[in-house]
Amino acid sequence: MLQLSIFLENAKGRLAEVISLLAECKVNLRALSLADTKDYGVLRIIVDNPEETAVKLRERKVVVSLTPVWVLKVPDRTGGLAEVLNQLVQQDVVVEYMYAFVEKENEQALVVLRVQDKAIMEKAMQTLNLPVK
Amino acid sequence: MDRTEEQWLEGLRETVDKVLPIRHYQESYGAIGIKRAEDIKSLKDFQRLPLTTKEDLRKNYPFGLFAEPMENIVRLHASSGTTGKPTVVGYTRQDITLWAKIVANELKRVGVTKKDVVQIAYGYGLFTGGMGLHYGCEELGAIVVPISGGNTARQLMLMRDFGSTVLACTPSYALYLAESLEESQISRDELKLKIGIFGAEPWTEGMREEIEARLGIKAFDIYGLSEIMGPGVALECPAHQGLHIDEHFYPEILDEEGNPLPDGELGELVITSIEKEGFPVLRYRTKDLTTLHYGTCSCGHVGWSMDRVSARVDDMLIIRGVNVFPSQVEEAILLEGFEPHYLLVVYRVGNLDQLEVQVEVSEATFFDEVRELEGRQDRLKKRIEDALGISVRIRLVEPKSIPRSEGKAVRVIDKRNKEG
Numbered sequence: 001m002l003q004l005s006i007f008l009e010n011a012k013g014r015l016a017e018v019i020s021l022l023a024e025c026k027v028n029l030r031a032l033s034l035a036d037t038k039d040y041g042v043l044r045i046i047v048d049n050p051e052e053t054a055v056k057l058r059e060r061k062v063v064v065s066l067t068p069v070w071v072l073k074v075p076d077r078t079g080g081l082a083e084v085l086n087q088l089v090q091q092d093v094v095v096e097y098m099y100a101f102v103e104k105e106n107e108q109a110l111v112v113l114r115v116q117d118k119a120i121m122e123k124a125m126q127t128l129n130l131p132v133k
Numbered sequence: 134m135d136r137t138e139e140q141w142l143e144g145l146r147e148t149v150d151k152v153l154p155i156r157h158y159q160e161s162y163g164a165i166g167i168k169r170a171e172d173i174k175s176l177k178d179f180q181r182l183p184l185t186t187k188e189d190l191r192k193n194y195p196f197g198l199f200a201e202p203m204e205n206i207v208r209l210h211a212s213s214g215t216t217g218k219p220t221v222v223g224y225t226r227q228d229i230t231l232w233a234k235i236v237a238n239e240l241k242r243v244g245v246t247k248k249d250v251v252q253i254a255y256g257y258g259l260f261t262g263g264m265g266l267h268y269g270c271e272e273l274g275a276i277v278v279p280i281s282g283g284n285t286a287r288q289l290m291l292m293r294d295f296g297s298t299v300l301a302c303t304p305s306y307a308l309y310l311a312e313s314l315e316e317s318q319i320s321r322d323e324l325k326l327k328i329g330i331f332g333a334e335p336w337t338e339g340m341r342e343e344i345e346a347r348l349g350i351k352a353f354d355i356y357g358l359s360e361i362m363g364p365g366v367a368l369e370c371p372a373h374q375g376l377h378i379d380e381h382f383y384p385e386i387l388d389e390e391g392n393p394l395p396d397g398e399l400g401e402l403v404i405t406s407i408e409k410e411g412f413p414v415l416r417y418r419t420k421d422l423t424t425l426h427y428g429t430c431s432c433g434h435v436g437w438s439m440d441r442v443s444a445r446v447d448d449m450l451i452i453r454g455v456n457v458f459p460s461q462v463e464e465a466i467l468l469e470g471f472e473p474h475y476l477l478v479v480y481r482v483g484n485l486d487q488l489e490v491q492v493e494v495s496e497a498t499f500f501d502e503v504r505e506l507e508g509r510q511d512r513l514k515k516r517i518e519d520a521l522g523i524s525v526r527i528r529l530v531e532p533k534s535i536p537r538s539e540g541k542a543v544r545v546i547d548k549r550n551k552e553g
Contacts, residue, residue, distance in 0.1 A: 003501075005501035007494050009529075009530050035503050042506070061533050063531065063532055064496075065496065065500070114502075
């Protein structure tokens with residue numbers, strides 16, 4: 001799946017501005033995470049039509065990139081996520097970052113994973129056959 | 134034209150002759166025993182003459198250094214007076230004709246012909262940029278589009294509709310036009326643009342490559358300042374072997390104490406005009422830093438050439454006792470793959486000067502992973518620090534957040550004085 005990554009300068013109201021822009025574009029945010037440094041932040045979002053949304057944002061002078069990520073279904077119980085991660089570690093997958101969200105229709109827990117090496121992850125997914133969204 | 138020392142002296146003596154009736158020169162030259170032009174027997178004698186500065190022009194504001202009666206003056210130009218009164222220059226009809234011929238000759242050398250359509254996006258008015266190019270192009274017989282600066286959408290529309298082949302403006306505005314073109318409905322294929330004549334602010338070789346690639350043209354550096362004449366004092370040659378100085382200007386390079394430096398050494402450019410009537414200048418300090426070379430170029434030019442102006446003395450920032458030029462930062466930014474939209478902010482924390490360099494992030498320099506983005510930022514920081522010799526803070530900002538300029542770009546905000 002493709003995630004949208006957006007560069008945000010640390011300026012008052014900038015996050016609200018970009019989120020409002022997404023609302024104007026009628027984009028439904030499925031999941032969101034914000035990484036921040038001293039001067040800027042990287043807003044990462046999962047939406048239904050990432051490519052289309054990227055075009056709209058670029059028209060509005062927002063710096064955005066499309067990043068391949070995996071969205072995995074995780075058993076919604078104690079230790080569910082640990083199980084999944086441990087399996088991935090055994091396959092030599094290195095996680096760059098991760099964030100979680102819940103699908104409201106079926107209360108399904110989901111994690112967005114960005115990994116260091118795409119090929120290793122693909123191989124691991126073939127071996128483990130983990131449920132994806 | 135290859136001139137002997139005696140031939141140069143003849144021209145220089147004529148200029149001395151012209152200014153000697155002016156009180157300012159009478160006094161300062163009299164003080165070192167020069168009463169008549171004939172007292173100058175050699176170039177060494179000439180180099181004893183006191184330098185003329187912008188301050189001298191201000192002291193004699195507005196017309197005190199004119200060498201012709203006002204009835205012979207047909208035009209006035211003035212430089213912006215940001216730090217005081219403007220400096221005013223006057224031209225006789227003959228001066229205007231000479232200026233036009235100089236510019237026309239230079240344009241011809243880089244391939245501009247009477248068939249070209251020249252879009253002059255330099256400011257028109259008291260600033261010499263617009264009018265200087267305008268008269269030169271008319272002299273050449275080219276079609277002039279005197280659009281002046283600003284209104285970028287219209288610039289692009291007319292560039293397409295009129296089939297402009299030559300663009301004249303500041304390099305920073307050329308880059309802004311390129312950027313606007315990429316976002317407009319107009320495609321590069323619809324334009325006939327092939328040559329750019331850019332000047333009035335220092336720019337780097339990297340900036341030239343960027344403009345040439347994005348606009349798909351050949352870009353040439355034009356040099357001039359109103360106190361000497363305006364644009365056309367020198368224009369880059371098609372072989373890119375420096376900027377060839379027109380033979381109506383005698384150049385010297387001086388060190389900080391005003392001592393002459395040999396060819397090839399970096400110093401301040403000082404110019405004396407030859408054959409100029411209304412406002413002849415003698416040993417005028419341009420405050421521009423460059424190097425000089427004398428010789429025959431592969432393009433056929435014989436005489437003086439100067440390197441691209443690397444910096445203006447006035448643009449120099451002194452940060453923690455170190456001399457810093459914005460062009461050094463520009464070079465580093467381009468080498469690290471960032472766009473040349475930047476701003477230097479100098480401020481003080483306690484008693485220590487701080488330099489913050491703001492650089493715009495673009496699709497090409499943005500990465501989803503913070504670690505990678507920070508790595509890029511660190512590499513840029515290191516490159517700038519290596520070039521300047523002081524530590525800097527890099528701040529990545531959003532595209533278009535640094536104001537674009539339609540004339541000379543603002544590269545520095547110095548907050549130290551205000552904060553006391």
